[in-house]
Amino acid sequence: MAETGTRAVERALTLLTAVAQDGGTLSELARAAELSPSTASRLLATLAGRELVRRDEHGHYHAGARLRALAAASLRRDPLHELAGPHLSALAGETGETANLAVRADTRRVVYVRQVAGPKLVQTAGWVGRTVPCRGTALGAALRGDVGTPGFVARTGAVEPDVISIASPVYGAGGEIVAAISVLAPSYRMTPRRVEACGRAVARHAAALSRDLGAPEAVAA
DSSP: OHHHHHHHHHHHHHHHHHHHHTOBOHHHHHHHHTOOHHHHHHHHHHHHHTTSEEEOTTSOEEEOHHHHHHHHHHHHTOHHHHHHHHHHHHHHHHHSSEEEEEEESSSSEEEEEEEEOOSSSSOOOOOTTOEEESTTSHHHHHHHTOOTTTTOEEEESSSSTTEEEEEEEEEOTTSOEEEEEEEEEEGGGOOHHHHHHHHHHHHHHHHHHHHHTTOOHHHHO
C-alpha cells in the first residue's frame, strides 16, 4: 500500500506541475505527465476538489486559487522576489521589452519566477512558472556566470524560435550567483545596436539588484 500511495502522489505532483507550467486539456496534460487519460482525469478531479486546479468552460485546466495562494505565500517570504520588482519594472520601461527574474529549478533547468511586460504591442509575456534548459540558454549561461566582459549574454532561438533573450547574473550577500534577470524580445526588432543597449541595461539592473541583496562590490559593480 505504501508503494501505491507514493506512486499516486508522484503522479499527482507530475500532473500538477504540468498544469502550473502551461495548463492544457485533459489529453494534453495526460501526455505531458505520461499518464492514461482515465488516470489523469481522476487525479485532476481530486486536485480540482482541493482548488489546486480549475477547469474553464473550454475544457482547459489552469492553476487553481489555492495553488496560486500557496505560490504567493512562498514568494512573499523571499526578499529576492520582492526586491526584484522595481528593477524589473524599470528595465521593462527602459527597454520596452518583457523583463524577467529566474532562478535554478534544478541542475538542468531554469524557472521564471517573476515577470513585467513591456509597453510594446507585441510581447513575449506569460512565462512565470515556465522552465527552460540551463544548457544553451542565456539564463543558463548567466546563472553559470558565463557572461564575459560586457556583463550580459544574448541567445536567439534558445527558448522559442525568433525570440532573443539577454541575461545577466544576480549575486547574493555571499558573492554567489542566486538568480538572473533578462529581457525577452522578438528578434525582428533587435538590431546589434539594440541588443547592446538592452544588454547594458540588463547588466546595470542586475548589478543594482545584487547590491540591494548585499552582494560585495567586487561582484556587484
